[in-house]
Amino acid sequence: MSDENAIRQQRRRTNKLIADHEPERLRPFFDPKVTVIAGDGSVVLGIEALILRFNEFFKDPTFIAFERKTETVMLDKNGARASERGDWVASWNGPSGIMTGGGQYQAAWRKSQNQWVLESEHFVALT
Secondary structure (H helix, E strand, O other): OOHHHHHHHHHHHHHHHHHOOOHHHHHHHEEEEEEEEOOOOOEEEOHHHHHHHHHHHHHOOOEEEEEEEEEEEEEOOOOOEEEEEEEEEEEEEEOOEEEEEEEEEEEEEEEEOOEEEEEEEEEEEOO
16 A cells, blocks of 8 residues: 555544544544644643643534535655545534534644654644
8 A cells, every 4th residue: 555545544533433433442543742723723732732732622412513524635756744634524413403503624644653643733723
C-alpha cells in the first residue's frame, strides 16, 4: 500500500471511531504531543486533552460525528511527513432533523515505526 493510501485509510479509521464514539481507541492515531486547533479557534494540546475534548462531545446526546473528507495528501521527499487537506463536517440531531456545520482542515502526519500518526490538525469553520 502506498503511503498516500495508508494515510487515507488512517483517516477513514479515525472517522469511524469518532462516529462510534470511541475516543480511547483514537490514541494510536495521534502523536502524544498532538496540537489541534478546533473550528472555533480553541487549541487542544496533547492526546490526553484531545481525548477529554472528544468525551465532552460524546456526552451530548444530540452529537452524531465529525467527518473529515480527504481531498489531497502530499508527502515530503523522504516519505517521513505528509500534509493532508480536505473538508470536515460536524453533525448533530436537531429538533427538525440532522444539523451540520463544517469547513476546511489541514493535517500534518508523521511516520513513526512504520505507522502514520497525526502531529497536528487545524480546522476552520466556514458554516
